[in-house]
Amino acid sequence: MTKLATWLRTNSQHYLLRDSQARIARKYGIAPPDTRGSFFWTKVFVPVYRVLPWGLRSSVMAAMPGSHRKRWSKQAPPAGAAV
Numbered sequence: 001m002t003k004l005a006t007w008l009r010t011n012s013q014h015y016l017l018r019d020s021q022a023r024i025a026r027k028y029g030i031a032p033p034d035t036r037g038s039f040f041w042t043k044v045f046v047p048v049y050r051v052l053p054w055g056l057r058s059s060v061m062a063a064m065p066g067s068h069r070k071r072w073s074k075q076a077p078p079a080g081a082a083v
Contacts, residue, residue: 015041016049
């Protein structure tokens, strides 16, 4: 994975997690964590990501390089008795 892809994935996960924690904190009346940060991530990326339909989110994630694109080989069915 390239440095840019790693940076993008790390930042997007970080800011989406912070937003989720803040929403849950507000829901339960708890003080939310510090939500200050980069204008782009907090005011542009997170709100846009939240309104995208799942099909579009999935397509964007599949187009990005990263471990989520890893293809796992099929396992051979177990042979013999289970015990």
